Amino acid sequence: NAGVTQTPKFRILKIGQSMTLQCTQDMNHNYMYWYRQDPGMGLKLIYYSVGAGITDKGEVPNGYNVSRSTTEDFPLRLELAAPSQTSVYFCASSYRLAGEDNEQYFGPGTRLTVT
Amino acid sequence: GENVEQHPSTLSVQEGDSAVIKCTYSDSASNYFPWYKQELGKRPQLIIDIRSNVGEKKDQRIAVTLNKTAKHFSLHITETQPEDSAVYFCAASRAGTALIFGKGTTLSVSS
Numbered sequence: 001n002a003g004v005t006q007t008p009k010f011r012i013l014k015i016g017q018s019m020t021l022q023c024t025q026d027m028n029h030n031y032m033y034w035y036r037q038d039p040g041m042g043l044k045l046i047y048y049s050v051g052a053g054i055t056d057k058g059e060v061p062n063g064y065n066v067s068r069s070t071t072e073d074f075p076l077r078l079e080l081a082a083p084s085q086t087s088v089y090f091c092a093s094s095y096r097l098a099g100e101d102n103e104q105y106f107g108p109g110t111r112l113t114v115t
Numbered sequence: 116g117e118n119v120e121q122h123p124s125t126l127s128v129q130e131g132d133s134a135v136i137k138c139t140y141s142d143s144a145s146n147y148f149p150w151y152k153q154e155l156g157k158r159p160q161l162i163i164d165i166r167s168n169v170g171e172k173k174d175q176r177i178a179v180t181l182n183k184t185a186k187h188f189s190l191h192i193t194e195t196q197p198e199d200s201a202v203y204f205c206a207a208s209r210a211g212t213a214l215i216f217g218k219g220t221t222l223s224v225s226s
Contacts, residue, residue: 040124040219041218042217043219058213097210098213104161108158109158
């Protein structure tokens with residue numbers, strides 16, 4: 001079991017460029033999440049998905065898009081990158097939606113710098 | 116929506132002392148309160164959680180307490196060790212919603 005994997009580990013983007021952060025889980029979890037972590041700001045939820053074909057906005061969705069075509073994959077798309085999107089991005093998955101007493105498993109993170 | 120406040124933002128203790136981190140939440144319907152530990156450069160990992168029908172839960176040196184009336188919950192670490200040094204996040208959610216995290220507490224344990 002690889003758990004939750006993310007690619008790339010590091011990326012430097014120029015302002016206005018686009019990219020997709022990849023996330024894959026092999027635990028057959030229905031629920032997947034994208035967070036960003038800025039120093040001193042904790043983990044902010046960007047988007048989450050309750051199953052293939054279903055996504056919903058979190059606390060900070062502006063500037064991002066997601067899709068969920070399979071149970072395993074939950075890519076995060078940045079269009080027109082801005083310096084404010086410089087952050088560490090974590091993908092996570094869980095068997096049930098939090099609130100029903102279930103652990104979230106996090107990926108190793110992607111460190112993104114926009115200059 | 117839910118809002119989670121966490122205090123203190125940094126905490127320094129001597130090895131063997133106890134450490135307490137406190138969180139308050141705003142949504143009275145929240146019923147699940149986990150704590151995650153993130154070591155430097157690593158991913159967050161669940162260390163303990165509590166549901167709203169329980170007042171306290173212990174796991175070896177760590178414990179969590181919940182006061183539903185006051186809408187706050189706390190993480191207690193006893194006999195701290197250098198390997199307890201990390202960032203700790205509290206979180207809260209109600210049924211059917213995703214977790215909302217606090218801003219984190221950086222715990223430093225010096226020997």
